[in-house]
Amino acid sequence: MPPELAQLLQSLIGVFFVFGLVYWLFPKDKRLSPELTETDFQRLYPETIIQDIIISDDFRTAVVLPKGGNDCFGVTKVLGDRTVTKLLSANEIAKIQIGPNMFHLGVNDFTFPSFTMKLSSDNYNALNTYIKTCEEIASKVKIHAL
């Protein structure tokens, strides 16, 4: 066996050994549930909050993008060119129907302390509950119903 190949094999064995250990010792990413919020989730993502709410140009759809996105919620599909390639309705996340012009983003500074939205009271409550769950972990998101 050429020495380069032997070295590559050695590295790969190391890679899978470390992977196995992490897989065994550390919590797996799971979807958010109230119990997990308290334990695993908090441990894995102490800073987890909503990372972004991305509104499509026509204001028809929004993506609620939690920090730690794909691993926890399976929500986001963002390509490297930084455009949202798959707009998920917030319905998939918080069971909210988003209609035209329901969202208005105030100032988005990537720490997302506030945004303003027009929602029906049902939708407002649902999203609020969702965000409250996130807020328990890091109180950085505040919403104001209009």
Place this chain on the structure above:
Amino acid sequence: MPFDLPNPTEIAVPLFIILILIELLYGWRTGKTRFEAKDTLTSLIMGTGSTVAGALSATFVITLSYWVWNNFSLFDWGYAWWVFIVAFILDDLAYYWIHRMGHRMRWMWAAHVIHHSSQHYNLSTALRQTWTGSLTPGILFKLPIFLIGIDPTIVFFCAGINLVYQFWIHTEAIDKCPRWFEYLFNTPSHHRVHHANNPQYLDANYAGVFMIWDRMFGSFIPEEKSEPCRYGLVSDLGTFNPLRVALHEWVGIIKDMIGATGLKNKILFLIAPPGWTPDGSRLTSDMIKERAKLLKDKKAHQNDKIPAE
């Protein structure tokens, strides 16, 4: 070259693995460092892949370097011990600028973004290295060292040691080092800031080994206890697929360049800062910082207006 020099990164691999195991067990016992299996696996695969990519592009890089050194070098430095020290300092300075450009020019960011694509910060993150570094103009920043006449082999050796040094700073397990050390050298605290996507921490602490470059060139930002680092990209990737991690920004650049109207815009998509668009529809790090500052001012202003209860 009168003698053979080893490859420092190759020698350090067992050390890397032992230190990762120590951090892993420490994190498991104390919960103070965090790992996630898929994230770790991706980082380690990126590390292994980068050694393969490095080996594949080595011939090109070495040929170019020796061509410059053989044909244009101004002085003969020889191989005394102090030449290694000078080479190390100059290589670290070149690294600072390569790294800084790696964040400020999208062409170079396409290769470097890989290193910042993890939302975790642990020793495995250090191994999340690029596969496409040789496709960028980064090597140009090292040519002056060959031009003044230092043997490229010495420079490559120093660059290897530089990379090995940067391994241990990728951890949350170490808070702050002694003050003199924090002043002179890159440390876990300084590099956490570099990996953070909090607006106030963007585009800071590009140093490899010597922190003085950031202090000299105005890019130093200290870690504040009141602003804990959040790791990852401004827009996180949302994938653990190594191929997508390695290539996503290149694909983005190509798409943007094809879609752009006019040669000027096409070129700017390549050399302007990441996030640049002709119409300002995406955010560059400068725009993010600007907005964060506006928001902070606005909030302070609002708080002034609310009467105390």
